[in-house]
Amino acid sequence: xxxxxxxxxxxxxxxxxxxxxxxxxxxxxxxxxxxxxxxxxxxxxxxxxxxxxxxxxxxxxxxxxxxxxxxxxxxxxxxxxxxxxxxxxxxxxxxxxxxxxxxxxxxxxxxxxxxxxxxxxxxxxxxxxxxxxxxxxxxxxxxxxxxxxxxxxxxxxxxxxxxxxxxxxxxxxxxxxxxxxxxxxxxxxxxxxxxxxxxxxxxxxxxxxxxxxxxxxxxxxxxxxxxxxxxxxxxxxxxxxxxxxxxxxxxxxxxxxxxxxxxxxxxxxxxxxxxxxxxxxxxxxxxxxxxxxxxxxxxxxxxxxxxxxxxxxxxxxxxxxxxxxxxxxxxxxxxxxxxxxxxxxxxxxxxxxxxxxxxxxxxxxxxxxxxxxxxxxxxxxxxxxxxxxxxxxxxxxxxxxxxxxxxxxxxxxxxxxxxxxxxxxxxxxxxxxxxxxxxxxx
Amino acid sequence: xxxxxxxxxxxxxxxxxxxxxxxxxxxxxxxxxxxxxxxxxxxxxxxxxxxxxxxxxxxxxxxxxxxxxxxxxxxxxxxxxxxxxxxxxxxxxxxxxxxxxxxxxxxxxxxxxxxxxxxxxxxxxxxxxxxxxxxxxxxxxxxxxxxxxxxxxxxxxxxxxxxxxxxxxxxxxxxxxxxxxxxxxxxxxxxxxxxxxxxxxxxxxxxxxxxxxxxxxxxxxxxxxxxx
Numbered sequence: 229x230x231x232x233x234x235x236x237x238x239x240x241x242x243x244x245x246x247x248x249x250x251x252x253x254x255x256x257x258x259x260x261x262x263x264x265x266x267x268x269x270x271x272x273x274x275x276x277x278x279x280x281x282x283x284x285x286x287x288x289x290x291x292x293x294x295x296x297x298x299x300x301x302x303x304x305x306x307x308x309x310x311x312x313x314x315x316x317x318x319x320x321x322x323x324x325x326x327x328x329x330x331x332x333x334x335x336x337x338x339x340x341x342x343x344x345x346x347x348x349x350x351x352x353x354x355x356x357x358x359x360x361x362x363x364x365x366x367x368x369x370x371x372x373x374x375x376x377x378x379x380x381x382x383x384x385x386x387x388x389x390x391x392x393x394x395x396x397x398x399x400x401x402x403x404x405x406x407x408x409x410x411x412x413x414x415x416x417x418x419x420x421x422x423x424x425x426x427x428x429x430x431x432x433x434x435x436x437x438x439x440x441x442x443x444x445x446x447x448x449x450x451x452x453x454x455x456x457x458x459x460x461x462x463x464x465x466x467x468x469x470x471x472x473x474x475x476x477x478x479x480x481x482x483x484x485x486x487x488x489x490x491x492x493x494x495x496x497x498x499x500x501x502x503x504x505x506x507x508x509x510x511x512x513x514x515x516x517x518x519x520x521x522x523x524x525x526x527x528x529x530x531x532x533x534x535x536x537x538x539x540x541x542x543x544x545x546x547x548x549x550x551x552x553x554x555x556x557x558x559x560x561x562x563x564x565x566x567x568x569x570x571x572x573x574x575x576x577x578x579x580x581x582x583x584x585x586x587x588x589x590x591x592x593x594x595x596x597x598x599x600x601x602x603x604x605x606x607x608x609x610x611x612x613x614x615x616x617x618x619x620x621x622x623x624x625x626x627x628x629x630x631x632x633x634x635x636x637x638x639x640x641x642x643x644x645x646x647x648x649x650x651x652x653x654x655x656x657x658x659x660x661x662x663x664x665x666x667x668x669x670x
Numbered sequence: 671x672x673x674x675x676x677x678x679x680x681x682x683x684x685x686x687x688x689x690x691x692x693x694x695x696x697x698x699x700x701x702x703x704x705x706x707x708x709x710x711x712x713x714x715x716x717x718x719x720x721x722x723x724x725x726x727x728x729x730x731x732x733x734x735x736x737x738x739x740x741x742x743x744x745x746x747x748x749x750x751x752x753x754x755x756x757x758x759x760x761x762x763x764x765x766x767x768x769x770x771x772x773x774x775x776x777x778x779x780x781x782x783x784x785x786x787x788x789x790x791x792x793x794x795x796x797x798x799x800x801x802x803x804x805x806x807x808x809x810x811x812x813x814x815x816x817x818x819x820x821x822x823x824x825x826x827x828x829x830x831x832x833x834x835x836x837x838x839x840x841x842x843x844x845x846x847x848x849x850x851x852x853x854x855x856x857x858x859x860x861x862x863x864x865x866x867x868x869x870x871x872x873x874x875x876x877x878x879x880x881x882x883x884x885x886x887x888x889x890x891x892x893x894x895x896x897x898x
Contacts, residue, residue, distance in 0.1 A: 477778055480890050510859065541828065542854060545867040573858045
């Protein structure tokens with residue numbers, strides 16, 4: 229069975245069924261009317277025939293013939309025809325002549341019967357008591373003309389109803405679709421990070437509006453919960469950063485005093501630990517800031533190729549000092565809408581990872597793929613197994629617990645990509661890891 | 671290191687006291703103000719070398735106060751402080767006339783280095799000459815040339831920018847983040863020591879013929895070029 233899932237299919241099916249029912253109803257009404265009219269004509273034929281020759285009364289055929297002659301001349305029966313044939317088959321009177329042999333009772337006449345002045349009609353054939361046959365003919369031609377008019381009336385009447393209902397169905401479908409698109413747009417914007425987005429409310433008090441208001445309240449509630457979570461983590465980070473900064477200052481003062489070992493070594497180590505903690509908080513707060521989407525307000529036209537060149541220039545000495553190399557696949561001007569600082573930070577994080585986990589040879593490329601532009605960083609290290617790639621993008625998703633780092637570098641890259649409505653993908657560079665940060669070109 | 675006369679504008683009493691203590695520990699005199707009104711009074715009555723201004727203040731906020739100061743022809747150098755995770759406010763602060771911008775809580779060494787650099791920058795007479803002379807070095811930023819005792823040195827682009835920034839603030843410590851901002855013009859948090867790698871390269875060039883290294887490493891803070 230066909231599934232009527234989409235609004236368009238539902239509307240189409242409704243309109244089709246409605247049209248079928250309307251046509252069926254029009255045909256039935258037409259048939260019924262026609263049958264009724266025929267019954268009326270037949271009733272008249274029977275009444276006239278019996279008035280002429282009542283049942284059970286034996287009239288001499290000559291009297292009957294005289295009556296017919298008289299009636300044929302009368303004005304009010306001008307649309308009726310009579311023919312009287314005696315028991316021997318001799319035509320005795322009449323103003324019409326029926327050529328074919330008709331059965332007793334009612335029959336329909338047409339043009340083929342070649343009765344002068346008659347194209348459509350009904351005929352009643354009665355056997356009279358004396359064995360004579362009385363034929364009464366009635367025209368239905370004016371009724372048939374009326375019938376054509378009736379078809380037109382039905383077509384216009386039922387057609388107008390059908391058109392109106394079909395139009396209403398389409399208008400209704402569009403109205404529902406518009407509301408659903410509003411909700412869909414809002415949901416998409418929210419998924420892209422614009423948490424302040426709401427479904428439009430028109431103040432009509434309609435069911436649609438009630439749904440919109442409910443959805444918006446739900447979003448407000450989710451927003452409150454998220455804000456509370458973000459506030460809590462930011463508050464923790466802030467609260468801990470202040471005493472950590474103070475602790476760091478104290479340790480730095482101690483370190484300056486050139487303490488004798490082992491105190492000096494311990495102070496240095498403690499300083500290093502505090503720096504790791506401070507760095508983690510800074511990175512967490514930075515990701516939180518990117519994720520709230522506020523930086524989209526400052527988006528401008530950004531040359532990705534220049535960012536890649538600057539990042540490669542910046543990081544090359546580190547690669548070379550470690551005995552490796554950093555090559556840049558120079559592209560022509562590639563411009564996207566975005567935040568140059570964040571894209572630079574993301575690329576630096578990727579190059580930094582490639583230098584740390586690769587075998588020293590790092591390749592940076594900028595690609596213009598028409599609909600989107602990509603920053604690509606490849607290393608020739610061990611790579612990341614497909615089932616571990618999602619973990620790598622997660623906050624604190626460290627794959628190698630032995631290595632230093634807070635596991636937030638790729639999470640920030642992912643947040644930066646999403647801020648730009650783009651994505652980060654991890655691939656096998658055969659060998660090594662290929663990270664692609666793609667941003668739509670708009 | 672120069673002793674500076676500073677004004678701290680911060681509404682949080684605890685943070686205000688901490689900043690005052692930290693800056694006094696570096697040998698500066700620091701006056702504190704809790705709101706914009708008191709800050710304006712202090713600026714009108716005293717000539718400060720620099721102002722540390724919190725962006726969020728009760729009543730009149732830091733950005734508006736700064737705009738009013740600039741409108742009133744008060745050109746004292748201002749370092750604006752903002753809460754972490756609000757870096758989009760940076761542009762707003764700089765547009766309002768801030769000379770530098772930092773995120774709270776700021777490392778005291780970093781704050782001191784930035785304030786020194788601000789006060790030093792105000793001392794320049796930019797029209798006097800295009801060249802900088804520091805100790806044995808003469809640097810022409812417009813001509814991209816460096817001379818040591820009159821002998822031209824051949825430095826790559828980035829190393830040249832690095833020595834120029836260090837020379838401009840000779841005698842003052844430049845932190846790594848200050849150098850990233852001023853040499854590379856990016857506001858990023860380097861995950862690895864990019865600055866250290868470039869300083870190493872610069873030092874190789876400067877000490878190639880056994881000459882004395884003019885750059886001092888200030889542990890845990892940054893680098894400084896000797897101004898003697």
